[in-house]
Amino acid sequence: xxxxxxxxxxxxYTIPEWLPENLLQSSRTVTLEAGETVFVFGARPVSMDxxxxxxxxxxxxxxxxxxxxxxxxxxxxxxxxSIDIATYPCDAVAVSNSTLVRFELKQFQEALxxxxxxxxxxxxxxxxxIRRLRTQCERLALHTAQARIAHYIECEGRDGVLELPSxxxxxxxxxxxxxxxxxxxxxxxxxxxxxxxxxxxxxxLGTKLQNSC
Amino acid sequence: xxxxxxxxxxxxYTIPEWLPENLLQSSRTVTLEAGETVFVFGARPVSMDxxxxxxxxxxxxxxxxxxxxxxxxxxxxxxxxSIDIATYPCDAVAVSNSTLVRFELKQFQEALxxxxxxxxxxxxxxxxxIRRLRTQCERLALHTAQARIAHYIECEGRDGVLELPSxxxxxxxxxxxxxxxxxxxxxxxxxxxxxxxxxxxxxxLGTKLQNSC
DNA sequence: CGTACTTTTGAATCGCATCAAATCTGGTGG
DNA sequence: CCACCAGATTTGATGCGATTCAAAAGTACG
Numbered sequence: 192x193x194x195x196x197x198x199x200x201x202x203x204y205t206i207p208e209w210l211p212e213n214l215l216q217s218s219r220t221v222t223l224e225a226g227e228t229v230f231v232f233g234a235r236p237v238s239m240d241x242x243x244x245x246x247x248x249x250x251x252x253x254x255x256x257x258x259x260x261x262x263x264x265x266x267x268x269x270x271x272x273s274i275d276i277a278t279y280p281c282d283a284v285a286v287s288n289s290t291l292v293r294f295e296l297k298q299f300q301e302a303l304x305x306x307x308x309x310x311x312x313x314x315x316x317x318x319x320x321i322r323r324l325r326t327q328c329e330r331l332a333l334h335t336a337q338a339r340i341a342h343y344i345e346c347e348g349r350d351g352v353l354e355l356p357s358x359x360x361x362x363x364x365x366x367x368x369x370x371x372x373x374x375x376x377x378x379x380x381x382x383x384x385x386x387x388x389x390x391x392x393x394x395x396l397g398t399k400l401q402n403s404c
Numbered sequence: 405x406x407x408x409x410x411x412x413x414x415x416x417y418t419i420p421e422w423l424p425e426n427l428l429q430s431s432r433t434v435t436l437e438a439g440e441t442v443f444v445f446g447a448r449p450v451s452m453d454x455x456x457x458x459x460x461x462x463x464x465x466x467x468x469x470x471x472x473x474x475x476x477x478x479x480x481x482x483x484x485x486s487i488d489i490a491t492y493p494c495d496a497v498a499v500s501n502s503t504l505v506r507f508e509l510k511q512f513q514e515a516l517x518x519x520x521x522x523x524x525x526x527x528x529x530x531x532x533x534i535r536r537l538r539t540q541c542e543r544l545a546l547h548t549a550q551a552r553i554a555h556y557i558e559c560e561g562r563d564g565v566l567e568l569p570s571x572x573x574x575x576x577x578x579x580x581x582x583x584x585x586x587x588x589x590x591x592x593x594x595x596x597x598x599x600x601x602x603x604x605x606x607x608x609l610g611t612k613l614q615n616s617c
Numbered sequence: 618c619g620t621a622c623t624t625t626t627g628a629a630t631c632g633c634a635t636c637a638a639a640t641c642t643g644g645t646g647g
Numbered sequence: 648c649c650a651c652c653a654g655a656t657t658t659g660a661t662g663c664g665a666t667t668c669a670a671a672a673g674t675a676c677g
Binding site: 334358359360370371374375378 | 622623624625626633634
């Protein structure tokens with residue numbers, strides 16, 4: 192087996208080192224099959240979950256039943272925002288086999304109150320997430336597939352190089368595109384030599400965007 | 405003069421009551437004319453600003469020069485996320501006459517370290533902002549003007565009723581639509597009796613979305 | 618080998634962006 | 648009060664790009 196055959200879409204994530212020791216002690220690992228539910232719309236939060244590997248989607252449904260992707264987490268805390276809400280505002284589903292580290296919510300809240308360092312680090316993490324989400328809003332406001340692709344690679348990648356985080360279909364969903372549109376645009380960009388694809392590695396060769404991420 | 409003639413687009417905001425007293429003491433009020441710059445891309449943050457009235461846009465520019473709206477603030481803190489970044493990732497511009505309350509950033513950071521209550525409240529505010537941004541991402545991923553309008557009214561309004569926060573043109577920008585598309589869709593919805601407009605008050609009469617905001 | 622899923626290509630259609638222009642509005646100054 | 652201006656609002660015509668439906672080929676996995 193070589194590295195190319197690795198089944199996981201995303202690199203493994205590690206628990207932040209700033210988590211209090213006693214919180215780590217009381218955590219437990221949860222494994223989820225693809226398709227399994229983490230939590231459902233309307234439920235009261237009782238845990239705080241950290242994604243170690245796999246992929247969790249947070250979803251809502253329109254009246255017509257179509258699915259909306261709120262957030263695609265391949266690692267890190269999910270539902271950080273739920274720490275002070277009464278009920279979850281969406282569903283969370285594992286779209287691939289996933290492992291989570293689960294903290295009891297009450298303990299988590301108490302630890303935040305107890306440790307100033309923990310609170311401070313938690314603050315910084317929330318602030319980063321806000322910046323990330325604003326970037327995503329910026330991207331979704333772009334009108335063409337090409338612009339969103341370029342924007343994603345420039346913002347989420349490094350010097351125009353991006354390791355594809357998941358399937359193209361899943362990426363298309365995050366970009367707010369149909370998967371057909373994404374496939375077509377990618378092959379157009381490849382034929383125009385604006386984009387190189389080697390396996391899961393995308394290399395943007397066109398005009399640089401502001402690299403402000 | 406009656407209430408209908410008020411020139412401001414948004415209701416006035418008030419400084420959160422959880423701000424430390426000494427921080428408030430050292431703050432100063434800043435008035436901005438429409439078009440004035442609050443901060444520019446790449447600058448080092450030296451203050452933390454709270455919008456009392458008016459409207460601040462946070463913008464970036466694509467390589468082709470077109471403008472992207474990152475965030476439209478009609479009140480509350482802008483650039484909360486900038487508290488621990490080296491440079492601003494966007495421009496901020498007043499699009500109408502605005503008044504800000506400006507805190508010195510260093511003092512703000514020190515106050516956060518000093519006061520546990522302040523940190524905690526700040527945390528909750530950041531978490532709310534994350535939820536709001538995820539809602540906006542959800543909205544922008546919708547493919548039709550009608551769906552985005554309905555989504556906005558259901559999420560940002562109250563029981564299907566929304567007080568227009570700004571000009572239609574500005575709203576169109578936030579919805580990721582051209583203003584023409586928004587005008588057309590609104591009049592279509594009105595003629596279909598799906599939407600009522602009385603001045604700046606929008607009333608959605610069609611099928612309810614999940615009211616999960 | 619069969620199943621489920623992703624990836625890919627094709628064709629038709631729809632919705633929005635775009636350019637253009639007219640009207641309306643609020644505010645300014647003569 | 649009226650002329651004027653800048654901006655928002657509104658309507659029209661056109662074209663492009665993405666969606667949608669359809670179907671085939673590729674791929675992972677048991």
